[in-house]
Amino acid sequence: RPTPRPDVSPLPPGSHILFTQSGKVEFVPLDGHDLKKTEAKTALHLPEKVLIGIAYDCLEKMVYWTDISTPAISKASLHGGEPISLITTDLGSPEGIAVDHLGRNMFWTDSMKDRIEVSSLDGSKRRVLIDTGLVNPRAILTDPTSGYIYWADWNRDSPRIEMAYMDGTNRRILVKDDLGLPNGLTYDPQTSQLCWADAGTHKVECMNPNLGDRRQLMEGLQYPFGMTTDGKNLYYTDWRSLASVFSDLRSGVALKTRGSWVSFHCRCGVFSDPPADHYALGGVVVIDRHAGKEVDEFQPQKQTRLYGITTAHAQCPSGQNYCSVN
Amino acid sequence: DATAGSSSDCQLCPCPAGATCAVVPKTKEVVCTNCPTGTTGKRCELCDDGFFGDPLGEAGPVRTCRACSCNNNIDPNAVGNCNRETGECLKCIYNTAGVFCDRCKEGFYGDARAADVADKCKPCSCSPDGTVNRQTTCFQSTGQCQCLPHVTNRDCSACEPGFYNIQSGEGCERCNCDSIGSTN
Numbered sequence: 009r010p011t012p013r014p015d016v017s018p019l020p021p022g023s024h025i026l027f028t029q030s031g032k033v034e035f036v037p038l039d040g041h042d043l044k045k046t047e048a049k050t051a052l053h054l055p056e057k058v059l060i061g062i063a064y065d066c067l068e069k070m071v072y073w074t075d076i077s078t079p080a081i082s083k084a085s086l087h088g089g090e091p092i093s094l095i096t097t098d099l100g101s102p103e104g105i106a107v108d109h110l111g112r113n114m115f116w117t118d119s120m121k122d123r124i125e126v127s128s129l130d131g132s133k134r135r136v137l138i139d140t141g142l143v144n145p146r147a148i149l150t151d152p153t154s155g156y157i158y159w160a161d162w163n164r165d166s167p168r169i170e171m172a173y174m175d176g177t178n179r180r181i182l183v184k185d186d187l188g189l190p191n192g193l194t195y196d197p198q199t200s201q202l203c204w205a206d207a208g209t210h211k212v213e214c215m216n217p218n219l220g221d222r223r224q225l226m227e228g229l230q231y232p233f234g235m236t237t238d239g240k241n242l243y244y245t246d247w248r249s250l251a252s253v254f255s256d257l258r259s260g261v262a263l264k265t266r267g268s269w270v271s272f273h274c275r276c277g278v279f280s281d282p283p284a285d286h287y288a289l290g291g292v293v294v295i296d297r298h299a300g301k302e303v304d305e306f307q308p309q310k311q312t313r314l315y316g317i318t319t320a321h322a323q324c325p326s327g328q329n330y331c332s333v334n
Numbered sequence: 335d336a337t338a339g340s341s342s343d344c345q346l347c348p349c350p351a352g353a354t355c356a357v358v359p360k361t362k363e364v365v366c367t368n369c370p371t372g373t374t375g376k377r378c379e380l381c382d383d384g385f386f387g388d389p390l391g392e393a394g395p396v397r398t399c400r401a402c403s404c405n406n407n408i409d410p411n412a413v414g415n416c417n418r419e420t421g422e423c424l425k426c427i428y429n430t431a432g433v434f435c436d437r438c439k440e441g442f443y444g445d446a447r448a449a450d451v452a453d454k455c456k457p458c459s460c461s462p463d464g465t466v467n468r469q470t471t472c473f474q475s476t477g478q479c480q481c482l483p484h485v486t487n488r489d490c491s492a493c494e495p496g497f498y499n500i501q502s503g504e505g506c507e508r509c510n511c512d513s514i515g516s517t518n
Contacts, residue, residue, distance in 0.1 A: 030382050053356075119412070120425070313384070
């Protein structure tokens with residue numbers, strides 16, 4: 009069992025958690041490592057869009073998101089201001105997005121085009137980084153100080169977590185065994201911990217990518233989608249609801265929904281469309297990374313699916329661009 | 335604007351019952367902010383992701399939001415599975431295609447609506463030498479590839495009895511065996 013780390017310091021005041029929900033970016037301030045739930049509010053309201061991935065640029069205080077309805081990649085200032093479209097062409101289903109605040113680039117996954125792309129933060133200098141061996145890439149993140157990107161692909165036949173240099177070279181598989189639907193992925197540069205939330209195995213697992221010391225942090229999660237960390241806690245968006253139950257009809261596992269255990273018979277190999285009257289609910293669940301247990305949760309007023317989630321640091325974490333150092 | 339002092343300062347939100355609304359400061363546009371469960375949009379006229387319909391009946395009769403209906407050929411872990419208005423399926427799996435993932439995609443045959451995944455869509459795998467124009471597509475229902483003259487089998491992989499040389503790519507030729515020296 010990991011011991012509490014004394015070196016985990018509170019976030020600078022003014023940090024917050026951002027997540028997307030049905031045409032909205034929601035905002036929950038952090039007080040230290042606690043969610044200030046009473047101060048939660050909608051940061052951006054784009055009622056006709058379906059926002060999925062979200063990332064934050066700590067330098068210019070801009071929020072970036074993917075939108076599968078247009079489809080598009082856009083940004084806006086958190087402190088008001090109109091959304092600015094950055095990428096609107098040649099997109100299929102852009103899902104995960106990550107910002108390299110040092111190199112001033114953004115990376116995104118596209119689960120229809122089956123590729124990972126990069127561009128400058130203004131949308132220029134766009135380039136396909138990886139277009140082979142991808143089936144359902146979703147979460148993506150950057151570690152600017154080491155020059156790596158990490159991503160997860162929930163391909164039902166061969167789910168995996170991979171990494172590569174920021175130019176797409178030196179690609180390698182980090183995890184491929186005992187994965188189900190690795191939807192959420194996050195990295196804490198301070199402790200070099202890469203953690204993922206799996207909606208198939210219902211586990212959170214972590215590892216140091218350089219050591220390969222994979223270990224389970226928690227099990228019994230409901231249906232994680234996105235995940236982020238503030239160094240101490242993990243925060244994940246959860247599709248708690250019948251949607252989660254339906255996805256597991258295949259394996260016939262018992263699932264915990266809203267506090268009570270419900271079991272389902274195996275309908276191996278057959279998916280079932282959820283019935284019309286059962287809408288997905290959503291929430292943000294907080295896990296203490298060192299205690300390995302759920303410590304808090306937040307349910308927004310509107311009950312619908314939550315997607316991407318990110319930590320918006322009031323100040324950029326210290327560290328230098330890998331390229332400028334090497 | 336409650337400060338203007340007239341009886342029409344506050345107006346009813348143009349939103350379904352229970353929803354709140356707000357005025358966008360820049361454009362003065364009124365936008366619903368808390369649409370009923372399953373709906374979204376400026377006027378709550380759209381269905382949430384994963385659902386389709388016309389909850390306000392803007393394009394015809396009211397159609398309440400229903401889950402994407404794609405013959406079980408979509409993945410519940412995917413996002414954006416269908417068009418929110420028409421219900422057109424956008425992410426068919428198991429080699430299916432069509433508006434409701436109701437047929438096999440090009441190069442595959444079988445029954446896209448079969449209950450068992452193994453019975454759904456199988457690759458045509460037409461034998462290139464025996465198939466017209468080396469096509470890779472086949473009849474949806476039977477899987478029959480379009481064979482060159484005197485070529486047989488579903489995948490056009492063999493010559494009819496009494497014919498040979500499928501490798502020619504122009505169909506099979508008659509054997510021309512002498513009836514006296516041949517066994518049949």
